[in-house]
Amino acid sequence: xxxxxxxxxxxxxxxxxxxxxxxxxxxxxxxxxxxxxxxxxxxxxxxxxxxxxxxxxxxxxxxxxxxxxxxxxxxxxxxxxxxxxxxxxxxxxxxxxxxxxxxxxxxxxxxxxxxxxxxxxxxxxxxxxxxxxxxxxxxxxxxxxxxxxxxxxxxxxxxxxxxxxxxxxxxxxxxxxxxxxxxxxxxxxxxxxxxxxxxxxxxxxxxxxxxxxxxxxxxxxxxxxxxxxxxxxxxxxxxxxxxxxxxxxxxxxxxxxxxxxxxxxxxxxxxxxxxxxxxxxxxxxxxxxxxxxxxxxxxxxxxxxxxxxxxxxxxxxxxxxxxxxxxxxxxxxxxxxxxxxxxxxxxxxxxxxxxxxxxxxxxxxxxxxxxxxxxxxxxxxxxxxxxxxxxxxxxxxxxxxxxxxxxxxxxxxxxxxxxxxxxxxxxxxxxxxxxxxxxxxxxxxxxxxxxxxxxxxxxxxxxxxxxxxxxxxxxxxxxxxxxxxxxxxxxxxxxxxxxxxxxxxxxxxxxxxxxxxxxxxxxxxxxx
Amino acid sequence: xxxxxxxxxxxxxxxxxxxxxxxxxxxxxxxxxxxxxxxxxxxxxxxxxxxxxxxxxxxxxxxxxxxxxxxxxxxxxxxxxxxxxxxxxxxxxxxxxxxxxxxxxxxxxxxxxxxxxxxxxxxxxxxxxxxxxxxxxxxxxxxxxxxxxxxxxxxxxxxxxxxxxxxxxxxxxxxxxxxxxxxxxxxxxxxxxxxxxxxxxxxxxxxxxxxxxxxxxxxxxxxxxxxxxxxxxxxxxxxxxxxxxxxxxxxxxxxxxxxxxxxxxxxxxxxxxxxxxxxxxxxxxxxxxxxxxxxxxxxxxxxxxxxxxxxxxxxxxxxxxxxxxxxxxxxxxxxxxxxxxxxxxxxxxxxxxxxxxxxxxxxxxxxxxxxxxxxxxxxxxxxxxxxxxxxxxxxxxxxxxxxxxxxxxxxxxxxxxxxxxxxxxxxxxxxxxxxxx
Numbered sequence: 001x002x003x004x005x006x007x008x009x010x011x012x013x014x015x016x017x018x019x020x021x022x023x024x025x026x027x028x029x030x031x032x033x034x035x036x037x038x039x040x041x042x043x044x045x046x047x048x049x050x051x052x053x054x055x056x057x058x059x060x061x062x063x064x065x066x067x068x069x070x071x072x073x074x075x076x077x078x079x080x081x082x083x084x085x086x087x088x089x090x091x092x093x094x095x096x097x098x099x100x101x102x103x104x105x106x107x108x109x110x111x112x113x114x115x116x117x118x119x120x121x122x123x124x125x126x127x128x129x130x131x132x133x134x135x136x137x138x139x140x141x142x143x144x145x146x147x148x149x150x151x152x153x154x155x156x157x158x159x160x161x162x163x164x165x166x167x168x169x170x171x172x173x174x175x176x177x178x179x180x181x182x183x184x185x186x187x188x189x190x191x192x193x194x195x196x197x198x199x200x201x202x203x204x205x206x207x208x209x210x211x212x213x214x215x216x217x218x219x220x221x222x223x224x225x226x227x228x229x230x231x232x233x234x235x236x237x238x239x240x241x242x243x244x245x246x247x248x249x250x251x252x253x254x255x256x257x258x259x260x261x262x263x264x265x266x267x268x269x270x271x272x273x274x275x276x277x278x279x280x281x282x283x284x285x286x287x288x289x290x291x292x293x294x295x296x297x298x299x300x301x302x303x304x305x306x307x308x309x310x311x312x313x314x315x316x317x318x319x320x321x322x323x324x325x326x327x328x329x330x331x332x333x334x335x336x337x338x339x340x341x342x343x344x345x346x347x348x349x350x351x352x353x354x355x356x357x358x359x360x361x362x363x364x365x366x367x368x369x370x371x372x373x374x375x376x377x378x379x380x381x382x383x384x385x386x387x388x389x390x391x392x393x394x395x396x397x398x399x400x401x402x403x404x405x406x407x408x409x410x411x412x413x414x415x416x417x418x419x420x421x422x423x424x425x426x427x428x429x430x431x432x433x434x435x436x437x438x439x440x441x442x443x444x445x446x447x448x449x450x451x452x453x454x455x456x457x458x459x460x461x462x463x464x465x466x467x468x469x470x471x472x473x474x475x476x477x478x479x480x481x482x483x484x485x486x487x488x489x490x491x492x493x494x495x496x497x498x499x500x501x502x503x504x505x506x507x508x509x510x511x512x513x514x515x516x517x518x519x520x521x522x523x524x525x526x527x528x
Numbered sequence: 529x530x531x532x533x534x535x536x537x538x539x540x541x542x543x544x545x546x547x548x549x550x551x552x553x554x555x556x557x558x559x560x561x562x563x564x565x566x567x568x569x570x571x572x573x574x575x576x577x578x579x580x581x582x583x584x585x586x587x588x589x590x591x592x593x594x595x596x597x598x599x600x601x602x603x604x605x606x607x608x609x610x611x612x613x614x615x616x617x618x619x620x621x622x623x624x625x626x627x628x629x630x631x632x633x634x635x636x637x638x639x640x641x642x643x644x645x646x647x648x649x650x651x652x653x654x655x656x657x658x659x660x661x662x663x664x665x666x667x668x669x670x671x672x673x674x675x676x677x678x679x680x681x682x683x684x685x686x687x688x689x690x691x692x693x694x695x696x697x698x699x700x701x702x703x704x705x706x707x708x709x710x711x712x713x714x715x716x717x718x719x720x721x722x723x724x725x726x727x728x729x730x731x732x733x734x735x736x737x738x739x740x741x742x743x744x745x746x747x748x749x750x751x752x753x754x755x756x757x758x759x760x761x762x763x764x765x766x767x768x769x770x771x772x773x774x775x776x777x778x779x780x781x782x783x784x785x786x787x788x789x790x791x792x793x794x795x796x797x798x799x800x801x802x803x804x805x806x807x808x809x810x811x812x813x814x815x816x817x818x819x820x821x822x823x824x825x826x827x828x829x830x831x832x833x834x835x836x837x838x839x840x841x842x843x844x845x846x847x848x849x850x851x852x853x854x855x856x857x858x859x860x861x862x863x864x865x866x867x868x869x870x871x872x873x874x875x876x877x878x879x880x881x882x883x884x885x886x887x888x889x890x891x892x893x894x895x896x897x898x899x900x901x902x903x904x905x906x907x908x909x910x911x912x913x914x915x916x917x918x919x920x921x922x923x924x925x926x927x928x929x930x931x932x933x934x935x936x937x938x939x940x941x942x943x944x945x946x947x948x949x950x951x952x953x954x955x956x957x958x959x960x961x962x963x964x965x
Contacts, residue, residue, distance in 0.1 A: 019720065049885075065726075089718060090886065094890055098889060155885075155888065178880040178882055445622075
C-alpha cells in the first residue's frame with residue numbers, strides 16, 4: 001500500500017494521513033486512539049459483527065463500524081462522542097447478559113478484552129434481571145490444545161475465520177441462531193491442525209483456552225519477555241511468559257515480516273525444557289576421573305591452559321540452538337588451530353505451512369540458528385567431525401547434547417572443553433565443564449532461514465553459577481588475550497559485527513525487537 | 529383478489545387477474561392469455577431500453593425497501609466484464625405476507641417471464657429464484673412451469689429463438705427468515721450459512737459468487753411484463769396519490785377481518801377503505817384497534833392513523849410507518865397488544881442470525897422482558913428499558929432484523945402504553961408465557 005495516495009482525516013481531533021484504502025480502525029491507531037473492538041483482527045478478514053467499534057463519522061447520519069469503513073479525505077471521526085460511547089456501552093451490556101461473569105476462575109481474566117472494555121466504558125450495573133437464566137452449554141474439548149467454554153463466548157468468530165481463511169481448514173462454524181448460537185466443530189474432526197493453537201490467542205475472551213496453560217497462572221502474575229521461537233528455523237517472534245523464573249507459556253509476538261500474529265503448536269510447546277531442574281550449576285574441572293566444582297576463575301585458568309598448551313587440529317561441536325554470538329566466539333577461542341566446526345540439526349521430512357500467510361511454516365529444520373551457524377562457517381558434517389575427534393588436540397562442545405557420542409570417543413581427543421546447560425553422560429569425559437544459560441536466561445540473537453537476525457531477551461535468571469555463553473567465551477578469550485571480555489551480549493555482538501563482514505553495520509540497537517535481514521542476504525519474509 | 533373470493537370492484541387487478549384460474553398455470557394457458565409477448569418484445573429491444581421503460585414506470589421494489597427497480601438495474605456495470613446474475617427473492621417469510629406465494633401458485637409463468645426480462649435487461653445469463661423452504665406447493669408449481677418454459681424454448685441457450693442464453697434455477701431455502709435479506713440470500717445460494725454481509729460492496733458490484741448481481745422481489749419482477757406490454761406511462765398513471773408511488777400493490781390482509789386474503793389495489797388506496805370495504809371490516813361487534821401495514825417489521829398504527837393512512841410509500845411514512853412488503857395485519861379491540869408484540873419479538877429472537885451483538889442478545893432480551901411483563905412481574909422501569917434497548921438495536925447492525933424487532937416494540941409502547949402498564953400495575957390478569965424463542 002506504500003504507493004497508494006494518502007488521504008487526510010481527523011480522528012478525535014488528531015489529523016492523520018494514511019494510504020487510501022486504510023480502515024478507520026487502523027488509521028485511529030496512528031492517531032493514538034484505540035477503538036474498542038472484538039471481531040476485528042488485523043490478521044483476519046473483516047467480519048463487522050461485534051459492532052463494538054461503532055464510531056461517529058461527521059456527515060454520516062448513522063454510526064459506522066470503524067473496522068469496515070475506509071478512511072476518506074476530509075473525514076472527521078469522533079470515537080469518544082456521547083453517541084458513539086452510548087452505542088458501545090449498549091454492545092457491552094448485550095455481551096454481558098449471557099456472559100457468566102466468572103472472571104475469578106477464568107484463565108483470561110487480566111488479559112480479557114471484554115473485561116478491559118467493560119472497565120473502560122461499560123455500565124457499572126446491569127439492567128438484566130438477575131433471575132433470568134443465562135445461555136448454558138457444556139465445556140467442550142475441541143481436541144489439540146484447545147478447550148471451548150461456550151458460556152463465555154461472545155461469537156466474534158475470530159476462531160472461525162482463522163480456521164477458514166488462514167489455516168484454510170474450515171472445521172469451526174457458528175452453530176444455531178440467535179442467542180442460542182455457539183461455536184461448533186465438525187463432528188468428525190479435532191482442532192489438531194498444526195497451527196490451531198492460534199485460536200486461543202485470537203479469542204478476545206476466555207472462551208477458547210489452552211489446555212496446557214489451564215489454571216496454571218493468572219495473567220497479572222506473568223512477566224512477558226520478547227523472544228524468538230526455538231522450534232524451527234522460521235524464527236517466529238514470541239513472548240515468553242514467566243512467573244517467578246518459570247516459563248509457563250509461549251505466545252506469538254506480532255512481526256509482520258516473519259510470522260504476522262501467529263505461531264505453530266510445535267513452537268508453543270518449546271518451553272518446558274527451559275525449566276529443567278537437572279542443570280549444571282557450577283564450573284567443573286576434571287581431577288583424575290572425577291569432575292570437581294570450582295570457581296569461574298579456576299575454570300577459566302584451566303581452560304586457557306588447555307588451549308594454550310596444545311596445537312594442531314581442533315574441533316567445535318556446536319548446537320544450532322546456540323546464539324550467534326556464542327557460535328562466533330567459540331570459533332575465536334580456537335582460532336589458531338586447524339579447526340573443524342560442525343553442528344547437527346534434527347530434520348523432519350515435512351513442513352507444516354500456515355496456508356493463509358505466505359512464507360510461514362513450521363520448517364523441517366528444527367533449530368533456530370542453522371543459518372547463523374552456517375554463515376559463521378559451521379558445517380552440517382557432525383558425523384565427520386566426530387570421527388575425526390581422535391586426531392584433535394582440543395574439542396570444544398557448545399551445548400550439543402552429545403547423543404550418540406560416547407565418552408570414549410571424546411576421550412580419544414586430546415582435551416575436551418564442554419559448554420552446556422546440562423551434563424550428559426558423555427560430557428563427564430570433559431576436562432573442563434563450563435555451565436551456560438539457556439535461551440530463556442540470556443540475551444542473544446538467532447539468524448532465521450531468511451537471514452533475518454533477531455534478538456531474544458533474557459526472561460529469567462539461570463541456575464547457580466550458569467552464565468550466558470557469550471560471557472563465558474568472552475572471559476575465556478580475555479584469559480587467552482584474544483579479545484573480550486564483554487559486559488553485555490550487545491558488546492559481544494558489536495565485536496562480531498566488526499569482525500564478520502556479513503554482520504557488518506548491525507547492532508543490537510538497530511535490530512530492536514523486530515530484527516533485520518542481513519545486509520547482503522536475500523530479502524525475504526512474509527511481505528516479500 | 530380472485531381467489532378464493534371474486535375480485536372486489538375497487539381492486540385494480542393486474543397481477544392477480546388469473547389468481548384462481550388453474551389454466552393460467554400452464555404454458556399454453558399462459559400464452560393464450562397473452563403471456564410471453566412482453567418477453568418477445570423486450571428481447572427485441574436493447575437492454576438499456578428495457579431499463580428505461582421500467583425507470584419510466586416508476587416501479588419500486590415490492591420486497592419492503594421500495595427502491596426504484598429501474599434505477600437498481602442501472603447500477604449494474606454497463607460493460608460486462610464478469611458474469612452478471614439476477615436473483616429473484618421468493619423467500620417470502622415476513623409474518624403477515626403471502627402475496628408472492630399466490631403469484632407463484634397461480635401465475636408461475638408470469639414470474640418466469642418477469643425474471644427473463646429483468647435478466648435480459650441487466651445482461652445476466654443466469655437467474656436464481658430463491659424459494660422459501662416451506663413453500664412446497666409453490667415450489668412444485670414453479671418447477672413444473674420452469675420445465676415447461678425450457679421445453680418450449682422460452683429459456684435455455686436459445687431463448688425465444690433469439691440466440692440469447694437465459695437460464696433459470698430454482699433454489700430452495702431451508703427455512704430461515706434471514707435468507708430473505710438480500711445479502712444473506714446470496715450467501716445461502718453460494719452454499720454458505722445465510723448470514724447478511726456488510727455493505728459496501730453492494731450486490732451490483734459484488735453479489736452472488738462475487739459477481740455483479742441484481743436482486744428483486746417476486747412481485748416486482750412479476751409486474752415487469754405488464755409494464756413492457758402496456759408501457760411505462762400506463763403503469764405510472766396507476767397512482768391515487770403520490771407520483772412516486774405507482775402501479776398496483778398486492779396487500780396480504782390477515783388478522784381480525786371478515787375476509788382475509790390478497791387484495792390488489794392501486795398505490796395510494798386508503799387503508800381504512802381496504803379494511804372496511806374490501807375485507808369486510810373487523811368482525812361484528814368489534815372495533816378496529818390497530819394495524820401493521822407492511823409486514824411485522826414496521827411500526828404499528830393505531831386506529832386513527834390506520835383510518836387516515838394512504839397505502840403508498842409516502843403515505844405510510846407520513847403516518848410514521850412503512851409500506852414494507854404489504855402484509856397487513858389487523859387487530860380489533862379483542863387483541864392483547866402486549867402479547868402480540870411479544871409474539872412478534874419472539875419471532876425475531878428465533879430468527880436472528882447471531883452475527884451482530886445487538887440483534888443476537890437484544891431480541892432475546894426484549895422477549896424476556898415482554899414475557900415477564902405478561903406474567904405480571906414487570907416493573908415500571910421495564911418500559912424505559914425496552915425503549916432504550918430498542919434504541920440500541922436500531923440502525924447499528926449489518927441488516928435491519930434488529931430494527932424490525934425494535935419497530936413494533938417502540939411503536940407499541942408509544943401507542944398502547946396503557947396495556948403494558950395494566951400488566952405492570954396488576955389491573956390486568958397475568959398471562960404467563962413459558963415458551964421461549
